Amino acid sequence: MKKLVVFLSLFVVSIGFSQIHDPVKWDTSVEKISETEYDLIINASIEKNWHLYSQNVPEDGPIPTSFSFETTNNFEIVSKTSEEKGVTVNDPVFEMKIKYFENKATFKQRIILLSKNAFTINGSVEFMVCDDASCLPPTEVDLTFTIPVASGVNFSANPVDVNENADEISENTKVVETKTPKSKDRSLLTIFIIAFFSGFAALLTPCVFPMIPMTVSFFTKQSKSRAAGIKNAIIYGASIVIIYVVLGLLVSTIFGADALNALSTNVWFNIIFFLLLVIFAVSFLGAFEIVLPSSWGTKVDAQADRGGIIGIFFMALALAIVSFSCTGPIVGTLLVEAAAGGNQIGPIIGMLGFSLALAIPFALFAAFPGWLNSLPKSGGWLNTVKVVLGFLELALAFKFLSNADLVLQLHWLEREVFLAIWIAIFGTLALYLFGKIQLPHDSPSSHISVGRLSLGLLSLTFTIYMIPGLWGAPLNLISAFPPAQHYSESPYGVGFAKTGSFSDASHSDLPEGAHLMPPHNIIAFNDYDKGLAYAKQVNKPIMLDFTGHACVNCRKMEQNVWAKDEILPILKNDVVLISLYVDDKRPLPNGEEIESKLRSGKKLKYIGQKWSEFQTIKYGANAQPFYVLINTNEEKLNEPVAYTPDVTEYHNWLKTGISNFK
Secondary structure (H helix, E strand, C coil), X not given: CHHHHHXXXXXXXXXXXXXXXXXXXXXXXXXXXXXXXXXEEEEEEECCCCEEECCCCCCCCCCCCEEEECCCCCEEEEEXXXXXXXXXXXXXXXXXXXXXXXXXXXXEEEEEECCCCCEEEEEEEXXXXXXXXXXXXXEEEEEEEEECCCCCCCCCCCCCCCCCCCCCCCCCCCCCCCCCHHHHHHHHHHHHHHHHHHHHHHHCCCCCCCHHHHXXXXXXXXXXXXXXXXXXXXXXXXXXXXXXXXXXXXXXXHHHHHHHHHHCCCHHHHHHHHHHHHHHHHHHHCCCCCCCCHHXXXXXXXXXXXXXXXXXXXXXXXXXXXXXXXXXXXXXHHHHHHHHCCCCCHHHHHHHHHHHHHHHHHHHHHHCHHHHHHCCCCCHHHHHHHHHHHHHHHHHHHHHHHHHHHHXXXXXXXXXXXXXXXXXXXXXXXXXXXXXXXXXXCCCCCCCCHHHHHHHHHHHHHHXXXXXXXXXXXXXHHCCCCCCCCCCCCCCCCCHHHHCCCCCCXXXXXXXXXXXXXXXXXXXXXXXXXXXXXXXXXXXXXXXXXXXXXXXXXXXXXXXXXXXXXXXXXXXXXXXXXXXXXXXXXXXXXCCCEECCCCCCCEECEHHHHHHHHHHHHHCECCECEEEEECCCCCEXXXXXXXXXXXXXXXXXXXXXXXXXX
């Protein structure tokens, strides 16, 4: 009777709120590989707009999908559960690469039979799914596999270990790789824009800029008419584009899509990229030059004298070789960045943008030589451009070292250390631009130009902007580069997800059971009963915040909505905040384990399961974020809301609930 009442209440509440989600359906089967080997097949059908996370996600990321199997004497598990390629994205909230699946996913577990009798294997899968507006708490589903009778098999032999590569699915299974066209297009456009402006930066280096008048002189002599000059200039520009795009094509072909996709999270690749960019930066700063063998330039120059289309092409190749000491580090950096995006055509798009920016000015000046009179003269400012690029490459290098540190969780390059390095780099750049520091190839100067002064002021401003980040400021302008705020030495940086509680050693005046929630220092409770008792004591309404450590949109609400001037004072002064983490993996205290009211025969083992079931039964919702305003008698003050990125709408919801309390 009790279960019937719970079911009916859930049914009624779910009709009112329509917040109960069940976007993943699971089914199982078995696949015979040999007389003694089977694959347990687990298929997940995922509703549109929802995604299921991989088995392998970085620490402090979302809850991964995990499988468990009840072992018996009838079989033996071989290696790890394999999965499809899925989709890997750079998540801006967790600031890490995260792999997930859309539409459907297939997992395989290889087993070896130890018995010829038919038997059943019981297992379970724990998983988490999210869409663009909410995440669901970790859910556990039972799995069952039926193994048929094995006849004519000798089980006395030792089983052979197969399927050692746990990251690749069996060849007998059709793999469907899901796509995300919109995010991919956006990523490729970003690569193109960055590469395009990098091409203009390369144009202003001392190896490339002086080549413009030489090129114009060459075409002026070769072209017998204006029309021929324009034609040759177009061929020349197209040749530059072809040379660099072929370079990007070679990188994509040699490495392949899988290898490029692995670059961003592979520790050794990130360390190699770090060292490579440091070498490029030191070269730009004047320690040495990276040059190609001189014999290459001699042979190419000889071919350029042949004239015609072939001669023009080799003239473009000669430009690429002669200017390599300046363009090489920029091209190398672009290829590294494009490849680290995991997109196979990223290097091609990068080289297309770079070569277009490089080719257009050369082609235009070759076609219209009179424009040369408007160009500034070569001089020491070209070396200044080169040095500035060196400082930028040095700063970028530490992003790759930070990636390696985050993957290994060494905590050697935490947020404060990273920012201190960047402050030192850009502060030194400002001193250089102000003329306080001179490098080997600088020309002596008694004054600095207005442009150099402006760039120095910009660098100094950026340096000062980063300094508060050492004490926990969010630094939204560069949030994609330094480690997340919880990856920090600061006591407020060590988040709840890492320690199980927030550090409040310096706040002994806080109510019992409360803590300061970073980064806004809102007094919050993680225990419903303690928060309710405090609300009765101070006679304030309660805001229940059903959230999760791995909930992307929960963090978005906290960072982009709660931080606003019209919201933050209300959360600090006008309500009692109770944040209930539905994915809290800490076990319930001894004696507090209770039977699940939603899943017959199951016990609630974790704190997160307790709050997840509480949300589902009490409010008919199982997605996060989910916000409820109640009074001290636990009655709703207005209708609950979910993900609400509109600050005005969220503010009105808060004010309505609080006014109903009064």
